[in-house]
Amino acid sequence: MSPFGTGALGRVVRSGVSRRRVQTVVIALATMLAVASAVVSGSLMVAAAAPFDHAFDEQRGAHITAQFDPAGVSAERLARTGRLDGVTASAGPFPSTAFRPVDATGFPLPTLALVGRSGPGGDVDRVELKSGRWVDGSGEIVLGSSFERPGVGIGSVLRASDAANAPALRVVGFASSAGETADAWVTPAQVDVVASRGHHPVTHQMLYRFDSADTGRQILAHRAELVSATGSGALLGTRSWLDTRRAANQGAAATVPFVTAFGVLGITMSVIIVSSVVSGAVGTGLRRIGVLKAIGFTPREVVLAHTAQAMVPACVGIVAGVGLGNLLAVPMLAETEAVYGTVSLSVAWWVDVAVPVAALLVVGLAALVPALRAGRLRTVEALAVGRAPRTGRGRWAYRALG
Numbered sequence: 001m002s003p004f005g006t007g008a009l010g011r012v013v014r015s016g017v018s019r020r021r022v023q024t025v026v027i028a029l030a031t032m033l034a035v036a037s038a039v040v041s042g043s044l045m046v047a048a049a050a051p052f053d054h055a056f057d058e059q060r061g062a063h064i065t066a067q068f069d070p071a072g073v074s075a076e077r078l079a080r081t082g083r084l085d086g087v088t089a090s091a092g093p094f095p096s097t098a099f100r101p102v103d104a105t106g107f108p109l110p111t112l113a114l115v116g117r118s119g120p121g122g123d124v125d126r127v128e129l130k131s132g133r134w135v136d137g138s139g140e141i142v143l144g145s146s147f148e149r150p151g152v153g154i155g156s157v158l159r160a161s162d163a164a165n166a167p168a169l170r171v172v173g174f175a176s177s178a179g180e181t182a183d184a185w186v187t188p189a190q191v192d193v194v195a196s197r198g199h200h201p202v203t204h205q206m207l208y209r210f211d212s213a214d215t216g217r218q219i220l221a222h223r224a225e226l227v228s229a230t231g232s233g234a235l236l237g238t239r240s241w242l243d244t245r246r247a248a249n250q251g252a253a254a255t256v257p258f259v260t261a262f263g264v265l266g267i268t269m270s271v272i273i274v275s276s277v278v279s280g281a282v283g284t285g286l287r288r289i290g291v292l293k294a295i296g297f298t299p300r301e302v303v304l305a306h307t308a309q310a311m312v313p314a315c316v317g318i319v320a321g322v323g324l325g326n327l328l329a330v331p332m333l334a335e336t337e338a339v340y341g342t343v344s345l346s347v348a349w350w351v352d353v354a355v356p357v358a359a360l361l362v363v364g365l366a367a368l369v370p371a372l373r374a375g376r377l378r379t380v381e382a383l384a385v386g387r388a389p390r391t392g393r394g395r396w397a398y399r400a401l402g
Helices: 008-019 021-048 051-059 075-083 188-198 216-230 241-252 256-283 286-294 299-340 349-375 379-384
Strands: 064-068 087-099 112-116 128-132 140-144 157-159 168-176 184-186 203-210 235-240 387-389 396-398
Touching: 021 299, 021 349, 051 241, 064 216, 075 087, 075 203, 075 216, 087 188, 112 188, 184 188, 203 216, 216 235, 235 241, 286 299, 299 349
Parallel strands: 112 184, 140 168
Antiparallel strands: 064 203, 064 235, 087 112, 087 203, 128 168, 140 184, 157 168, 387 396
């Protein structure tokens, strides 16, 4: 059943939509493309807004990544530092070391920070697997996603060093840590094997989140508490999340203005296109409005009928545009994810809600303004809008109705 009923108003709306097929198709297509552009643009603007902060919050990144000397403090004492004042969550201690792996061709990779973890989850630094799986035994390694390249993929074998007896490590996955707490991960037992063959010391890594860590002064205060709790000389070094965020934002700074500009331009063009097309379509029906008024339609019914004739194809275009926009946004967000190094991005749910609502408002206003103008005209004036000079003649003729 028509939402406008089976009366005269409903028949006028259905007749106008079916008879003016070209205008109906143009409105639907223009609205679809405009909405799709706005969905993609809005999604990119959301992705470009503080990408590191979104990823860091999603993964519950560590505010302080601390390295401790196992000879200076026991694992049990380190675990108790998670109950210090101001600490809201902690993880570790994890064995860690440095190593420089060599790929199958003998080419050495950069020196990597290797951490032993039994799983990617936890209260702090929930490492996100980009592909593959997590390590579940010796001889396996998960690399940071930035190291994936031709020749280094899932199934590739790396040697822990260029030494003849260096252990082989098969790549089983690629992952990302927003706080950059490590470059690679293995099982805790594998760290000792790699360190012994590579002659690198094993340290203990602790990860902390605090109730207040927004300034350098707060970070220094928390670091001093860790030194006090673990004893002199046990703390080898720390890394603040503020330094990591600064480096990440500097890397993305060159692309954020372009992404934002594209988003604003796309939304602006969407508004212009929709309003222009709909206004033109309604404007060409002014004489038909005069005819309807002549046969007894009230100004309110006339305005409603012609506004609805624009809204019906626009609604179809909006629904199709949201679907098309989501399909187009997926590969573009994947590229944005690769640029920013953030967690997996998707179209924000509120973009899929806000864009259709905004499009309905734009279409409604674009159709309503000329319809209201014609509704205020007297019947004779509305009919006179359709008069046009015939080419080569001095006489005037009315255009065909509808």
